[in-house]
Amino acid sequence: MSMTKAIPKQGKPPTEESGTIILTRDLQRQYQLGSETVRALRGVDLEVRRNEYLAIMGPSGSGKSTLMNLIGCLDTPSSGEYWLNGQLVSGMSEDALARVRNREIGFVFQTFNLLPRSSAVENVELPLVYAGVPRGERRERAMNALESVELANRMGHRPNELSGGQRQRVAIARALVTHPSILLADEPTGNLDSKTSEDIMVLFHRLHESGQTIIMVTHEHDIAQHAERLVTLRDGRIAADVRHSQNHASPGATAES
């Protein structure tokens, strides 16, 4: 067990060769709630390297949602720096952030967030629409992504015609279709039964094996155990940062639905 890595407060931005995909320096985020200032993050220094599989845990109010929103470029820090894939993201304009979200981040949500009136393949295509990918290529890439989550035969189905696990896999295909730097999953198994959760973890494990960087926010310990690194937040700071590759539970050959 090693404590938080000390990261120099000054220095050059991380480069491609260093293998660093995420680097934050003294990341802080405050909210104004009426007259009260809530300090959700009180200085987080975090480095994530390419192809890491990271879980972020912490009790509610620890700041893990805030950190996830910052990492996902949905929010900007009150102070501190955030480098994502060699770009200084903190302080970017809203449109620039939208672009970064589109290219660098693949979101997976607890509630799947699929468009109910669109088919599976149309849902997967959505990020490519905003990336300006032409129609034909879009369909092809979406099909490939659906294939990689073993749902190619469900491409024409609407979300309400799919099971919970299938919906989440469509959402994962949507997250992967842009080949993002990081897959950012917020409680990805929160709405799934334990059997289906296990299937999703198998899928994450496989994606990780194939080189995908994954950051997963969860409050479930057994789910967090699947990651090879566990960051625990408490009171807006990193309380623990543990690598346990020896423990890295490789979910066995459980049958997939």
Add this chain to the structure above:
Amino acid sequence: MHPFEAVRTALEMIWAHKLRSFFTILGTVVGVTFLIAVITLIEGMNNYVEGELAGMVVGMNSVVVRRTPSMQVNPSRETRRLWQSRPRFTFDDAEWLSERLETPGEISFSSSSQGRVDGPNSKTIDGVMITAANAAYFNARDMKISQGRAFQSQEDARGLPVVVIGADVAKTFFDNTSPLGKTIRIRGFPYQVIGVMEPQGSLFGFSLDNLVIAPARSRLNGVINTRNTIDQISFKVADPRQLITAVAELEGWMRVRRQLAPTEATNFEVETSEAALSFWTRISTILLLALPGLVGISLVVGAVVIMNIMLVSVSDRTREIGLRKSLGARRRDIMSQFMIESGTLSGFGGLVGIGLGLGLAALVSMVSPMPAVVAPWSIVLGLGLGVGVGVAAGAYPAWRASRLDPIEALRKD
């Protein structure tokens, strides 16, 4: 996001919420329906009045002199007495004028009255418009002959009993057989049919084909008018740009002919087709000025409804907006999505309105004598207004949507 995608999304939304969409676009539908129906009917009247009615009364590009005005609106007793005291125009007047007019053109003259015409097999038509004219009359009124021919100036000069009949008269008397060479009786006098006019349809329920035209110097001379006099002398200019010159010249020569001193009032009427049109122009102007107000009210109501429905839609789809933002949609993507959606919705209403408007105009022209002609610009205007109202009404909701915080939006149930 590509506009086409947004239009498709909008059409899907319309389809998914049929009833809500119907009420949303009702204002646009009503406004555009009204717009198209009224414009189509006005255009129909315009076409008719300009193309045919005016031409029928006066003749296009023509200046006419008459004893009394061709269109009279409640003249007072004194005015009527004044008109009655005026001298009549004569064959000689027409002759005299044609020798002196310098503007290139052609003199025609005519007298008309309604009367009885008898056909073969004891068939009779009452109230036929009987016109006695010179040969130039056909050309001056752009009258088309469908069978046979018009009479020539020699036939008029010799007063031969030949006649050109209207399509209704031909149908009533001769049905499907050829009327050419047959004899009919006009006011009791036998005339030989030498030509049939092309059908002209009807106006305000009156047939325009219930007429006969015979030479002015034939037996009808003195029957439908005082002998050797005529209702009107018409001068059709060769070049329409010289109409104003012709008006002045004709009036001038006629005053000389009647030896009027410069201080004396003109004792005849000078008319052009433009003057005949002015009455209708006034009515259609009033209609066209009132129209934007009426259409505007419907569209404003429509816009308010659309704006509210779009606000509801934005609120309903907050999560979707948050999701789209998280997937990389920029503010302008969200903004244009909702504006295109609202524009498509309302544009769809415009299309429905165009269809209903044309249908309404067709219905009106079917059950009433009002003619209807589709003005292409009104279709463009209807569709443009439909889309425009939607885009304008959707702007504020779209702006609201584009400003949503993705975190808040994703959190909403």
